[in-house]
Amino acid sequence: MSFFQSLFGTAEKKYQDIPADEFLKLSENTKDVVLLDVRTPAEFAGGKLKGAINIDIFARDFQSKIAKLDKDKTYLVYCRSGNRSGQACNTMAGLGFTKLYNLAGGVISM
Known part of the structure; x- marks a missing residue:
């Protein structure tokens, strides 16, 4: 454990x-997926x-609005x-959402 982690913990x-x-493969091949x-x-x-x-988000x-979404679905989130x-x-x-995927680098990475 680093000094920083010992002071602040790890999230x-x-x-x-x-x-x-x-991200694109998951969007095409995952049941109950939401592109957000x-x-x-x-x-x-x-x-x-x-x-x-x-x-x-702003x-x-x-x-x-997020709280009203179905927590059982898979969410592919991007900006x-x-x-x-x-x-x-x-x-x-x-x-309480558990199936969350963030597009690393956002849409500019596509």
Whole structure:
């Protein structure tokens, strides 16, 4: 254990960062999968992955909208660079979601 870990503890990440090729395979081959775009509505309107739903992480009601989603489904979460979607995955994990995948590098990595 490092000095930093002994001071602050270790937060276990409750989602997986996956590369674009694996993200696309999961989207095509997984039953009950939801593509979740957490970018702004303007970004979403500018281009999205086929079948994606948009819930803006910056919206005031983000957490309440996320809380209404089916926790039994698999969520493939993405944004432009992978940062906001990682934050969204953390929020979702805190709400009890267990099948969470973040597009590493975001849509700019595709």
